[in-house]
Structure formats: structure tokens, C-alpha cells
Amino acid sequence: MHSSLAGTGLGFKFGMSSDVTGDGAKWGGLFTAVTDEGSESTFGMQATATGGGTGLVNGVNALAMGTGTGTQLGVNSYVDGGGEKIAGRFSAFSAGAESTSGLQVQASGSGVGLKTGVQGSVSGGGSKRAGVFTAESNGPDETFGIFCSAYGNGTGTKYALFATQGGDGTRYAGYLNGNVLITGTLSKGGGGFLIDHPEDPYNKTLRHNFVESPENLCLYRGKVELDADGKATVRMPDYFAPLTKEDQATVYLTPIGEESFPTSYRWEEEHTSLTVFGSARAEVAYLVLADRDDPAIRLLSRPVEQEKGEGNFEKGKLLNPEAFDEPEEMGIAPQLSQAKVILEEPAQPGPLILEVPDEIGPGGLGAQGEPLGPKVGVEQPRRRRSRSSK
Numbered sequence: 001m002h003s004s005l006a007g008t009g010l011g012f013k014f015g016m017s018s019d020v021t022g023d024g025a026k027w028g029g030l031f032t033a034v035t036d037e038g039s040e041s042t043f044g045m046q047a048t049a050t051g052g053g054t055g056l057v058n059g060v061n062a063l064a065m066g067t068g069t070g071t072q073l074g075v076n077s078y079v080d081g082g083g084e085k086i087a088g089r090f091s092a093f094s095a096g097a098e099s100t101s102g103l104q105v106q107a108s109g110s111g112v113g114l115k116t117g118v119q120g121s122v123s124g125g126g127s128k129r130a131g132v133f134t135a136e137s138n139g140p141d142e143t144f145g146i147f148c149s150a151y152g153n154g155t156g157t158k159y160a161l162f163a164t165q166g167g168d169g170t171r172y173a174g175y176l177n178g179n180v181l182i183t184g185t186l187s188k189g190g191g192g193f194l195i196d197h198p199e200d201p202y203n204k205t206l207r208h209n210f211v212e213s214p215e216n217l218c219l220y221r222g223k224v225e226l227d228a229d230g231k232a233t234v235r236m237p238d239y240f241a242p243l244t245k246e247d248q249a250t251v252y253l254t255p256i257g258e259e260s261f262p263t264s265y266r267w268e269e270e271h272t273s274l275t276v277f278g279s280a281r282a283e284v285a286y287l288v289l290a291d292r293d294d295p296a297i298r299l300l301s302r303p304v305e306q307e308k309g310e311g312n313f314e315k316g317k318l319l320n321p322e323a324f325d326e327p328e329e330m331g332i333a334p335q336l337s338q339a340k341v342i343l344e345e346p347a348q349p350g351p352l353i354l355e356v357p358d359e360i361g362p363g364g365l366g367a368q369g370e371p372l373g374p375k376v377g378v379e380q381p382r383r384r385r386s387r388s389s390k
Contacts, residue, residue, distance in 0.1 A: 185300045189320055214304045216292040218244055223256065223285045230280045235273040236288070244290035246271035256283040 018028040035042040051057035064072035079085040094100035107115040120130040137143035150158040165171040197204035224232040253263040263278040276284050309315035313332045321330040
């Protein structure tokens with residue numbers, strides 16, 4: 001079938017329009033393309049929209065709506081068979097300054113049900129990736145593999161990115177290969193560094209844990225040699241006073257050597273340096289601890305002890321329920337179980353395969369309901385054409 005429509009008017013133009021109503025299954029259009037073994041391309045349907053004006057141009061515009069309770073699918077795509085399979089491919093190209101999107105997805109509504117803009121689910125054998133995002137740039141512009149944002153006026157917790165894991169084997173909710181920059185506060189149940197063991201890097205790992213404190217401590221350490229009068233000056237970095245509560249800093253001194261001797265210190269007035277006192281020509285190790293007091297920490301600082309509720313998680317819930325022998329449902333993040341439902345029981349139904357009944361040929365049905373054309377998937381005998389039919 002070939003359809004063409006043109007005109008200079010401003011009204012809508014339809015190359016083809018179809019409308020079906022009534023009970024039972026309904027197809028506004030049914031297109032079937034079958035190719036025997038060969039290298040020819042096969043298109044069930046190809047849509048092209050061309051426009052030279054400023055109006056929106058849609059190659060395919062799909063709308064699914066209704067008052068029923070069943071799932072509405074604007075577009076449902078299914079592929080099967082040998083070779084590489086792609087259920088959908090979208091490509092957008094722009095040579096100008098306009099914004100270009102390969103795919104835009106929006107989920108909205110006034111209902112209280114879960115809304116998912118993009119949902120991916122993979123299963124079966126082999127390596128699996130529910131989503132692969134790649135961004136490449138050869139210029140000076142910023143490049144984001146994934147850009148996440150969560151915002152709104154509601155009072156609920158907002159997660160720009162939420163990741164969870166489960167199952168057997170090694171598990172990582174996040175694996176970041178490269179540098180990580182966090183401008184806010186990092187909170188964790190535990191932590192440290194994990195590296196290849198320096199003495200046996202191919203067979204062992206080495207782990208050290210963080211030193212924790214209710215204060216945001218800065219640490220400065222070193223050694224100093226006293227002069228003939230038993231004195232030495234330790235100069236602090238220029239940023240020491242602006243960064244810390246310098247007047248509350250603590251200094252620890254340790255004599256070095258076989259013989260012990262008394263030591264003491266005195267801060268200079270501006271807390272830019274301190275003088276160490278002890279035995280002449282002796283060596284002293286020092287350790288300076290000071291609590292941060294810069295603008296950033298004053299903005300981000302949180303109480304050491306805080307009641308749960310009112311924005312500090314949910315009262316009665318646990319950050320680590322397994323540590324208290326509680327079930328996962330006692331965890332603070334209800335999205336954890338919700339995400340599991342999405343992964344294990346997709347909200348969308350499985351692929352909808354539209355099977356053409358045997359009695360319907362690729363030509364559809366005639367006015368009396370008779371099949372037009374040979375049946376789909378049924379090998380038809382080849383007929384010799386008589387000379388008169390040429």
C-alpha cells in the first residue's frame with residue numbers, strides 16, 4: 001500500500017487514517033512483512049515525517065488511553081529470532097545549536113501510584129546490563145554518562161540516585177572506577193582503604209579502617225630539634241587559624257631518645273606557631289589536633305546524637321537491620337523493597353506478541369470476512385503461469 005497526501009493549507013494532513021471500535025481485540029492497523037532467506041531488509045512499517053517549518057514533526061505518534069483498568073501501552077515492541085536483536089532503536093542528529101535527545105521519556109499524573117520514567121529488566125544467560133549509558137565528547141563541553149536529579153516541593157525523601165543489590169556472590173550497590181567528588185556530607189556505617197597488598201599484590205589485599213571521632217578533627221604531626229636553650233618553634237600552615245578552632249587545639253609532645261625529659265609548649269598570640277620547650281639539643285615529636293570551624297563544615301555539620309524522625313530517617317526503623325537480627329523490612333529505606341518489586345516483578349506485562357490468526361492472511365479480511373491473500377507462515381504452492389496469463 002502506498003499513501004500520499006500533500007497541500008499548502010495549514011490543516012492536519014493524514015496519509016492514512018484508521019478507526020476501530022467495539023468489543024474484543026482491536027487493531028487499528030496490522031502490517032506484516034516476510035522475507036525468505038536472504039540479505040534483504042524487512043520493514044513491518046516505516047514512518048517518515050518531513051517538515052520545513054517550525055512546527056513539531058512526528059515520525060510516529062502513539063497514544064494509548066482509556067477508562068479501563070488494564071495496562072495501556074503507547075508502543076509495544078517485540079523481537080525474536082536469530083542474530084542480534086534490538087526491540088527499539090532511536091537516533092537523533094543535529095548539526096546546529098539546538099538541543100538533541102535520542103530518547104525523552106516522561107511519566108506523570110495526579111495519581112498516587114508509582115511512576116517510572118524508564119524501566120529496564122534483563123534476564124537469561126550470559127552477562128547482563130539493565131542499562132548502558134555512554135557519553136562521548138571531543139570538545140571542551142561537559143560530558144555526563146548519567147545525569148540524575150531529584151527535586152520537588154513534597155516532604156518525602158528525595159534520592160537523585162538509589163542503588164541496591166541482592167543475591168549470591170560478590171555484591172556491590174555501587175562500583176566507581178575513578179575519582180569521586182562529594183560536595184556534601186558522606187555518611188557510612190564503616191569504611192577505610194582497600195588496596196593490593198604491597199608485599200604480595202597478586203594474592204592478598206590490605207585494609208585499614210578510618211579513625212572516627214565526634215569532632216571533625218584536623219591532624220598535624222612532625223618532629224622538631226631543640227636549640228641550645230632547649231627551645232624550638234613549630235610553624236602551623238597559614239590556613240590553620242581560619243580552618244580550625246585554633247584556640248581549642250590540643251598539642252601532644254613526646255621526647256625522643258633513651259632518656260626522658262620534661263617538655264611543654266606555648267602558642268603564639270595568633271596561633272600561627274607554637275614554641276616547644278625541653279632539654280637542650282633534644283628531639284621532640286609533636287601532634288596537634290584541632291576541630292574544623294570553616295564555613296563549609298558549619299553548613300554541613302550534623303549533631304553527634306539525634307532523635308530519629310522529623311527528617312532524620314523514620315522512627316522505629318534501622319539503618320542496618322541485619323546488625324540487630326531484624327528483617328530487611330525494618331530498614332530505613334522503604335524504596336529498597338519497592339525497588340526489589342520492580343526488578344523481580346515488573347510493573348509492565350511481558351512482551352505482547354500479536355499473533356495473526358490462521359484464517360487471516362496478510363491482506364486482512366474482505367467485506368464478507370473472507371481472508372485476503374495467503375496465510376501468514378503457511379508455505380504456498382508455486383503455480384505455473386499459463387501463457388494466457390502473461
